[in-house]
Amino acid sequence: xxIDFQHHQAAHCENGVASNLLGFYGxxxxxxxxxxxxxxxxxxxxxxxxxxxxxxxxxxxxxGLIFKRATRRLGIKVNRRKFKSxxxxxxxxxxxxxxxxxxxxxxxxxxxxxxxxxxxxxFNAHNLTVFGKEDGKYLISDPxxxxxxxxxxxxxxxxxxxxxxxxxxxxxxxxxxxxQAVNVVPAIWQGIRxxxxxxxxxxxxxxxxxxxxxxxxxxxxxxxxxxxxxxALNLSQVIRMLEEIGxxxxxxxxxxxxxxxxxxxxxxxxxxNTLSAEMTAIGDAWRNFAWHAARCFKNRDRGETxxxxxxxMLEGIADREEILFRELRQFKP
Amino acid sequence: xxxxxxPQDEAFLIEGKIRDVCYVVDKDGHYTQALSxxxxxxxxxxxxxxxxxxxxxxxxxxxxxxxxxxxxAFYMKINVMDEHILATYMNVPRRKVRKHLTMKHFRxxxxxxLARYAEVLNITPAELVDVxxxxxxxxxxxx
Numbered sequence: 001x002x003i004d005f006q007h008h009q010a011a012h013c014e015n016g017v018a019s020n021l022l023g024f025y026g027x028x029x030x031x032x033x034x035x036x037x038x039x040x041x042x043x044x045x046x047x048x049x050x051x052x053x054x055x056x057x058x059x060x061x062x063x064g065l066i067f068k069r070a071t072r073r074l075g076i077k078v079n080r081r082k083f084k085s086x087x088x089x090x091x092x093x094x095x096x097x098x099x100x101x102x103x104x105x106x107x108x109x110x111x112x113x114x115x116x117x118x119x120x121x122x123f124n125a126h127n128l129t130v131f132g133k134e135d136g137k138y139l140i141s142d143p144x145x146x147x148x149x150x151x152x153x154x155x156x157x158x159x160x161x162x163x164x165x166x167x168x169x170x171x172x173x174x175x176x177x178x179x180q181a182v183n184v185v186p187a188i189w190q191g192i193r194x195x196x197x198x199x200x201x202x203x204x205x206x207x208x209x210x211x212x213x214x215x216x217x218x219x220x221x222x223x224x225x226x227x228x229x230x231x232a233l234n235l236s237q238v239i240r241m242l243e244e245i246g247x248x249x250x251x252x253x254x255x256x257x258x259x260x261x262x263x264x265x266x267x268x269x270x271x272x273n274t275l276s277a278e279m280t281a282i283g284d285a286w287r288n289f290a291w292h293a294a295r296c297f298k299n300r301d302r303g304e305t306x307x308x309x310x311x312x313m314l315e316g317i318a319d320r321e322e323i324l325f326r327e328l329r330q331f332k333p
Numbered sequence: 334x335x336x337x338x339x340p341q342d343e344a345f346l347i348e349g350k351i352r353d354v355c356y357v358v359d360k361d362g363h364y365t366q367a368l369s370x371x372x373x374x375x376x377x378x379x380x381x382x383x384x385x386x387x388x389x390x391x392x393x394x395x396x397x398x399x400x401x402x403x404x405x406a407f408y409m410k411i412n413v414m415d416e417h418i419l420a421t422y423m424n425v426p427r428r429k430v431r432k433h434l435t436m437k438h439f440r441x442x443x444x445x446x447l448a449r450y451a452e453v454l455n456i457t458p459a460e461l462v463d464v465x466x467x468x469x470x471x472x473x474x475x476x
Contacts, residue, residue, distance in 0.1 A: 294374030
């Protein structure tokens with residue numbers, strides 16, 4: 001049994017699943033649109049929390065929130081379930097597929113059979129859609145893959161019940177109902193406002209624009225506090241979060257610029273094009289930072305690029321993002 | 334980033350098995366999608382992460398061959414797990430896993446426990462108890 005489901009590759013798994021699922025119900029929204037409406041753009045450096053022994057830096061909001069916010073703002077009803085029993089989780093999935101409903105789910109990356117070994121770390125918040133079963137194998141639309149993949153019953157069960165930090169526990173979600181006409185414009189405004197507010201006003205040092213400056217301050221002290229090796233490792237981790245699979249380049253900055261550009265047309269606000277261009281320039285600045293950082297942690301130009309200069313680059317970026325979001329926050333429908 | 338600047342730095346690790354979607358600006362200033370095979374800064378970052386895993390595994394290998402640590406410690410490392418992750422997969426307390434990482438306690442493990450460990454670590458029980466096998470495992474960025 002196979003549901004007539006269109007697989008489109010996306011930069012990021014959660015946007016991709018949302019975009020593909022909504023597309024199935026006739027709501028055609030691009031990945032940047034989902035990301036913008038769901039207020040996915042963010043920054044945080046959590047120096048109190050370590051994952052795999054390294055500080056967590058993230059360029060987006062928590063897993064699951066983009067989908068939740070985007071569907072809520074578009075008036076779409078979503079059903080969610082999690083399970084204790086793996087077999088029950090698989091059985092419920094089969095029942096939904098029988099009814100012709102494509103199902104989004106959370107899985108762990110480590111045991112995904114079609115992922116190259118080098119990507120397989122214990123990361124448990126990957127999203128994909130299951131849209132059918134053929135010859136005993138499940139048809140998988142994984143947004144970061146170019147083509148449709150398949151998994152056996154055992155393989156799928158294993159990734160759905162991955163263990164470790166934040167185990168997915170077979171979590172799955174599907175669309176219950178969509179409104180007759182989706183009104184995108186107010187949803188876009190809500191998305192923009194939330195992102196601008198989050199980036200500017202959270203009164204803690206590690207979130208939003210403040211978070212970028214916080215990372216810069218800490219980065220200056222890394223070589224002294226952590227030693228050369230640990231510092232290099234932490235820096236490389238920032239680059240992985242910035243560029244590795246799923247950000248569309250420069251830690252979602254380019255996706256957001258694409259969203260602003262698309263919104264300029266939909267909202268009939270040509271001024272947003274200017275902000276989109278500035279966001280693109282900021283993305284390029286992040287990539288410039290990544291390029292220098294890579295030279296630094298590889299120690300290829302010791303002395304020239306130091307943690308100090310990298311931190312200054314970050315502060316420059318923070319200033320530009322702050323100006324941009326202050327302007328964005330002034331926008332009124 | 335402009336369309337013509339999309340990096341195609343073939344990662345020695347991934348060899349084009351996965352191509353990333355990037356959002357780029359075309360010559361008219363419009364956003365569009367492009368596929369990238371990789372970019373050297375992120376390839377380097379990933380290489381560094383794996384080099385560290387292999388470096389630590391190398392140190393553990395010596396201690397296993399010395400009879401101090403158990404093979405579980407070695408396979409845990411090359412499966413990029415830590416005690417917490419392994420404990421949750423095994424459904425045993427972390428302090429027990431920590432015990433089983435030493436050769437002394439590893440020798441006392443029941444066949445049942447060995448089979449469970451082997452399954453979680455993606456090897457057979459016979460491979461798990463074969464200490465000499467650890468000597469032969471080579472680390473490469475290719476396979």
